[in-house]
Structures are given as C-alpha cells and as structure tokens.
Amino acid sequence: MGIPHLPVLRLGRIYESLEKTELADHRTGEKLLSISQVNSGIIRKDLAKIGAAFDALQKIPTSKMLAICAKAGEFFLNGTLPFGTAGETQTAQQYVENLSKTSGLPHIMCRRNMAKVHHVFTQMDTILKGLTRGMDLRVVDEGFGEQAGVPVSYFPATKALGVVLPSNSPGVNSLWMPSVALKIPVVLKPGREEPWTPYRIIQAFIAAGCPAEAFGFYPTDHEGADTILKACGRALIFGDEGTTAKYASNPAIQVHGPGRSKVIIGEDEIGNWKKHLDVIVESILANGGRSCVNASAVLVPSHGREIAETLAQKLGPVNVRSSTDETAALSGFANAKMAEWIDGTIEEGLKTPGAEDVTAKYRNGARKVVQDGGIYLRPTVVWCENFQHPLANREFLFPYASVVEVPQAQVLDLIGPSLVVTGITKDAAFQRALLASPHIGRLNLGALPTNHVSWDQPHEGNLFEFLYVRRAIQRAAV
Amino acid sequence: MTKTMIVPDAAIAAAKASLDDHVRTIVRWHFSDESGSPFWLDWKEKAGWDPAKDVKRFEDLMHFPHFQDEWLRDLQPEVWAPQAFKGRPFNIFETGGTTGMPKQRIGWDDYKTDYSEFSEKINDAHFPRNHYWLMMGPTGPRRLRLAIEHLANVRGSSCYFIDLDPRWVKKVITNKQFEQAKAYMEHVVDQAVTILKNRKVSGLFTTPKLLEALAEKIDLYQAGIRGVFCGGTTMAPQYVRFIVEEVLEGKIGFYPTYGNTLMGLAASVPLRPQDNFSITYYAPQPRAVLRIVDPKQTEKVVGYGEWGRVELTTLTKEFFMPRFLERDEAIRREPREPYAWDGVAEVRPFGAMEKNIVEGVY
Incomplete structure (x- = not known):
C-alpha cells in the first residue's frame, strides 16, 4: 500500500495531479505523504470561475458563518476529517503525529498551535468585532447599516483572498481564517513542508457546513504562487525579504515578512x-x-x-x-x-x-x-x-x-x-x-511576552479593511 | 515492462534492415567524391578510415565520435553542401533560442519530405483540408516556419504567421525581466487573437505556453480551432493532461511533436488511457534516429522505461550528422504501432532535475 496522498482542492473539487512531491519524516527520511502539484494555468482556470464560489459564500448570513466557525473549531480540534482522494480520513491524533514527524515540531507545540487555531475558530465573533471595531456584522451581509450612529457601507474589494503560506508554524493559518467568516473565498498555496494544517482547517470548515467551493488548495510552484498573488484581488504572502520584496509596492498584496x-x-x-x-x-x-x-x-x-x-x-x-x-x-x-x-x-x-x-x-x-x-x-x-x-x-x-x-x-x-x-x-x-x-x-x-497576542486586535494590517472597502453612502426614501 | 501494443518482431527486423540499408546509402553518398560535402570529405582524410567502405549497418556509426555542434556555428555553411547539390541555392536554417552566433543547418527539400510525411499522420477532422492555419511561434530563420507553411500547403491550406523571437525571450528571462517577458508574450498572443477573431482558422501550430495563454484570451473551439500541433518545450504528463483537459477541453485534437532544425520532427503516438498522458515520440526513421543513451557511456542505450540522454543521428542526402548529443533527456520506450523502432518519452532539458533551465515561453 502506498503512502497517503493529499490532493488539490479546486474550489472544493478534489483533483489528483500526475505530478507529486513527497514529505518525509524529518528524522528517518521515511516518506509519509505524497502531495499533488498543479501548474499556474490550472489556478487561473479556476479563478475564472471564482464568482460562483463568492456568490455561494456571500449569500450565507454572517451570523450563520460564525456558527459554522464555532462548529468547525470542534471538528478541527477533535474530529475525524476527510483526508485523501478516496474517502480516507485523518484523526486529530494522526494530524499531530504526522505534522510533528514532517515539520519537526514536538507534539506539545503541535497541540498548542491546534489550540490557537481552535481558539480562532471558536472566538471568531471576538476577532471580527476587533477587526470591524464592533460594527454590526449585518452591514457585511446587507452592504450598509450604521456604526456608532453613522451610516456605513462596505463592499467586497475582491472575490477571493489569495494566500501564499509559509512552513514555519501551523498557527500562521489563523491569519486567513477570518476571510471565510467574512464570506470571501480563499485560494491557498500551502507551505512546501506544512500542508497538513490548512487542509485540516478547510475540511473542518466544510464539515461544519461551509460551501466547499469557497476553498482553493493548490500546492504549486513559484509561478503558481505568483498567479495566486496577482490574480486574486487581494492576497497575503509570508516570507523573507527575498521572497516578498517584489510585492511590497502592490497595495493588493499584504506582505508578511520577518517579524523582527x-x-x-x-x-x-x-x-x-x-x-x-x-x-x-x-x-x-x-x-x-x-x-x-x-x-x-x-x-x-x-x-x-x-x-x-x-x-x-x-x-x-x-x-x-x-x-x-x-x-x-x-x-x-x-x-x-x-x-x-x-x-x-x-x-x-x-x-x-x-x-x-x-x-x-x-x-x-x-x-x-x-x-x-x-x-x-x-x-x-x-x-x-x-x-x-x-x-x-x-x-x-x-x-x-x-x-x-x-x-x-x-x-x-x-x-x-x-x-x-x-x-x-x-x-x-x-x-x-x-x-x-x-x-x-x-x-x-508592560511585561507581556511578545508572543501574547490579543485576538481582538488586528495583525499586520486589518484583514477586514483589506477585504472590504468603505464607500460613502447617503439614502433618500425614494 | 510489459509490451502494451506489441510490434511484431518481423516488423522490427524489417525496419532495422531498412535502416541499415539507408545508413549504407547515406554514408556512401556523403563520403564519395562525386556526391559528398567538403566537410565530410575533409573529415575522412583526417580520420584515417573510410566510412563509405566500413559502415555497413547502423551500429557501425558508433565509430564516429559525437557530432560537435560548434562546427555548425564556426564553419561557413557551404562546407555542408553535398557535391550533388552544387548549383542549387540552399536554405539556411538556424536553431532555437541561443544567443551569439547561431548554429546553422542548410537544406533543400528535407523539410518538405518530413512535413509531407507528417501530414499523413494528422486527422482531417482536426486539420480540415483546403482551409486555414495559424502558426504562432518562432518564424524568422527557422526551418519550422517554412515547414509549417509547407504542411498547410500540402493539405490544400494556407497559413497565417505570428512571430515569436525565442532569443529575446531567453534573454529577458535570464536577466530576470519577467514583466518584459510577460508583456512580449501578451503582444504575441494579442496578435493571434486578432487573427482568430477576424479570419477563419482551423489548424494551429504553437508552443504549449503560448497555447495556454491564447486559450485564456479566446475560446479556441468557438474561434474555429479543431486541431493543435504543438512543439518546442518540455511537456511532462501532468502538463499534457492540463492542455488536453483544461486548455483544449477535450474538444480539439492535440498533436505534440518533438523536433528541431537538426532532426526534423518526431511525431507522437496517440495517447491511450494507460499512457497516463506520457507522450512517446518516434523519430522519422530512417531519415533520423533517436537513441536514449547512458550519459556516462554514450555508446550504450539505457533500458526500456529508463531515463537517458537523447542522441540524434540525421541521415539524409542533404545532411549527415552522426551521434549528436542533444541537450535533452528522455525515457526510452518500446516500439509501438505504426513505428517498428524505439520511441522517446517525456523529453525534458538534460539535467532538468538538477538545475533550473530557462525555457520561458518558447
């Protein structure tokens, strides 16, 4: 029997490529996972159809999205979720073991990162409150409303958020997750050595009732990453200056470089x-x-x-x-x-x-x-x-x-x-x-460690303001 | 490896006999004073052996060292003109995407022979006769430009041309001027879109990357395209699948080829489900022979299903080129109908696994 295989998700549709890479145990070299790889053309082909994914997500009220997130958090932390092309599954323990073997993170750190992701899922209302400064989320659903007694109107700046992920730590996925709650589909390129976490998060979202077409998961090469960054209306990239410099002047791409x-x-x-x-x-x-x-x-x-x-x-x-x-x-x-x-x-x-x-x-x-x-x-x-x-x-x-x-x-x-x-x-x-x-x-x-982050605060730019643009609005009865 | 479409041993033997016969004829032609070229006659003088007498079968060509492509760069073209062609002006064709003084091959009718033969391998449903073609790719000094026009002509068709200069592309990509490369590609593709929008075209020749870019700008089937003939760069199985399923959406005939100015073109056999989109090409034997050799012991071919370096021998009355080591590697495949000789599969730049090769849009 071969090693487990991680497919591409083409806006929710499972796709097994003929081109695959492998992940191995960092200590023994034992091959543990093969991963489908796709070229940039496939990503562009799918992005041409992103409108349907966007529509599917936009019609769900934000309140329901928050309920989905809460449920997804439980699935992520404890659930047995789809993993593979033919009905295979992954338990939470298998996730921890495999993530640890291929990334080098000890189990305890895998679990702490899991807890962090779980926290983001289950505290999504607090996170969105922080990002929108307490705005009534029906404004996102209806396009207009009031905040602090002032009329406000927001429109989506994009039909998808592209994310080129790093491999350093599973917790980094917490940064794109609010996009789904804000009803903007995500198009992800996982880090070469850490596809486990974004895939499990996506499966948790889907298991909790989120439309599968809201998720693109594309292990790909540099050209594919470039396509994700440039062809999605808004994108996040993580990496050192060498990787991110060419995108630094693009306002549609939020660069997450070294923290220092x-x-x-x-x-x-x-x-x-x-x-x-x-x-x-x-x-x-x-x-x-x-x-x-x-x-x-x-x-x-x-x-x-x-x-x-x-x-x-x-x-x-x-x-x-x-x-x-x-x-x-x-x-x-x-x-x-x-x-x-x-x-x-x-x-x-x-x-x-x-x-x-x-x-x-x-x-x-x-x-x-x-x-x-x-x-x-x-x-x-x-x-x-x-x-x-x-x-x-x-x-x-x-x-x-x-x-x-x-x-x-x-x-x-x-x-x-x-x-x-x-x-x-x-x-x-x-x-x-x-x-x-x-x-x-x-x-x-004050004496707070640098790694203590409060979830009601924005991180490296406000994701809500990145995904939604405020417009001036005035209304008359007729 | 099991044979999936067995070619009878008798057919393989007959093809080999025919090849040996052809080798004797061609070698005699190039090494006799009446018909040979100055280059090979001069070579014979220095070599100390007479290929016209000693070469009796293909294997005897192993007495030749590998052909040095610098000769095609450094020497004047007339040294390659066989005596028998004296008085007939020749075409000068140049090879692909290099910079500096290019390699040149002279020729008269070889390209017509190659492409008339290839015409018999493409389907009228995909390339209707008496219609129009579009070539979007390297024209300029390339054999391919005349060859495609000839191919269209022998099928009663005429051809539009959009040029792509691969040397420029290679230069800007090497200099990491990716935006320029992209802008140039768009410039090329936009011209093709204009032709397709304003003229009736059913057959298309282009490179895979340009095909992909064109299909993003126009619905090829709606525009009238029924067949695509592709060549130029690496096409790994997943990329072939992408072209067939996503770019051509299963509605347009796809004919990948492997070729260059020095060989002519090797057609591919139709893909079957069990091929898993791995394309196998067969040289236009006996005019050209492709062997997949062990890079460290180039006289030896590798086993079937194994990777090795591509070695090309060209055997026509216009041009003799023994044992040229291409800058490509490929998998050696067994004979498959209608070809009774070895095939080469999944061609890619030699050493592709070890280093990044600039291929760009070409």
Missing part, C-alpha cells in the same frame, strides 16, 4: 530587569522560536551584558527532547539545509568584532545538533556591542535573540520595522513615544 519582534526595557524599569526575565525568555523561546512574534532582540539602556549572561544561563542548557515529551521546547528542521544556513550565518556574523555567543558556554556542545536523525538548533543569545552589528537585528527560525544596549532616547529611531514590541516601562513619555512609533506593528505595553 523586540523587547525594549525603559530606563525606569531597567533596575528591575530580573523581574522581567521570564517575559523575555518566553518571548524568545515560545513555539520553538519559530514565529514572527518571537522576540529576536532585547534592547536595553544599561545592564546589557548581565542580562545577556542571565538569559544565556536560562536558555543555553535547553536541549533537544523527544517529540512526545511534554516539556520539549525545540523544534527539528524539516529542511536540514535551512539549519545549516542559519548556523553558518551566525558563525559568519560572529567573525565581525563586537559580538559574542553568550550561550556557547552554557550549552555544553554545538549549536547545531543531530539527535535521532533529526537536526536541531539550540537557543542562542548573542551580545552585540551596538545595534549596527550584523547579528543585532536578525531573525532566525529557532530561539535566537541579540541583547544590545541602546540609549532610550535613540532606541525608537533605530529599531526599524518590528512586528511586535514589548515595551516594559511606566514612563508616560516613553510610552507615548512607543505609541507614536510608525515601526511597531503590535505594541505590548
């Missing part, structure tokens, strides 16, 4: 830095350091060396554990070359004077380790003498952070685009400066 999230401590709180260590550690280490919301730099006005040293003492000894260990904190790499590249880039960066891998002495071994056939990178804290050092403002796919001393008066001019900033300060003037910074995507004021 940071913890910044104010002068008023730096004396209490020991009190905030756990917040910093969680910001760096949570989810194996694989998310854009993980901190990759800790910027302080003083005590930098001590802070780096203490962080290194806590993070350096963190070691690889079995994928089923509930305390596992590190993820393996599905792509060994990625781990080698990261390790090499850090070593190369350390050759530039003014930086030290403080964790090295607490690790008892190399940063890159091979265990049970899997490749892992152990946490790394680098002390940098200044923010200009090549390792000071880098983000890598594992628990990595620089610690740099930067005067408070200069820090906000230096940070550059930062998805999440945790600003630990009670100083009202510094808080105002943080609030006014155009570089900060999400601001956590």
